[in-house]
Amino acid sequence: MNRLRRIPLLVNASRGCPYTCNFCAVKEIYPDIRKKDKKIIINDIKSQIKNQHPLAALFPRIIWITDDNFFADKIWAREVLLELAKLNTAYKFVIQARPEIAYDDELLALMKKAHIGIVYMGIESLNPNSLAKFRKDSTLIDIKYAAKKIKAAGINIHGLFVFGDDDFRKGDGLRVAEFVKHYNLSGALVQPLTPFPGTTLFKKMKNENRILHEDWRYYSGKVVFTPKRLSAAELQMEIYDCYKKVFSPLRVIRFLLFGPKGFKLAGLGEAIFRHIEQFKNKNYIKDKLNN
Secondary structure (H helix, E strand, C coil), X not given: CCCCCCCCEEECCEECCXXXXXXXXXXXHCCCCEECCXXXXXXXXXXXXXXXXXXHHHCCCEEEECCCCCCCCHHHHHHHHHHHHHCCCCCEEEEEECHHHHHCXXXXXXXXXXXXXXXXXXXXXXXXXXXXXXXXXXXXXHHHHHHHHHHHCCCEEEEEEEECCCCXXXXXXXXXXXXXXXXXXXXXXXXXXXXCCCCHHHXXXXXXXXXXXXXXXXXXXXXXXXXXXXXXXXHHHHHHHHHHHHCCHHHHHHHXXXXXXXCHHHHHHHHXXXXXXXXXXXXXXXXXXXX
């Protein structure tokens, strides 16, 4: 049963990122970019497929390449994509990337040939001030261009967002949901700004007495600090209000009817998970945030 439930399959190809976004812990954990040989990556993929449960063919066939930034080394990434393009497989791949890949038409064409079905794109914020303070090195113009260009290349986009920086205001979550709907993204993954222990952000918030608790099990999707422009409980609800709009019944039905082949059941599963998550976390808001 565990083998059958493995949707998607997970493959790691590299780690590290050359960017220094101030909300991200990747650079502090992995200061150097490390890459696997492309032959090892392809063998790993083939092994994963071979060891799938025989009934797995009845489910969405997805392989998630888990690298935080697949294009941390662009030359290496192109070489891996060329190898993926040679695979005769029904599996589709998911990668994580930044908006600027949209400015390379040749790269987008290669991604399509390499069976890339969805790009999890690090958008983070729709507020230009927030993007600048994040040291994201992407602009809102870049983000909007990428949302159109990547979709036009036949590849879907799942938006990655960070809520709760010092410029985040009440209602910004609904604006993100409207952006997701307007550009017809496949969905969104929203994380609250998280001061991971050992990071500069943690030390800063600790000095400002804004850390609510150090119960590390909640440092994975829960608000654990005091925001500046709204309460912690309000910030947590901004996340759920955004999810309710992004994964509304109508949008889920449309995705099941017209969404990318191979990803429909996974999209339905994510929608169900997000709605269940909202009810499960009411106790967290009550016990950890309202107090």
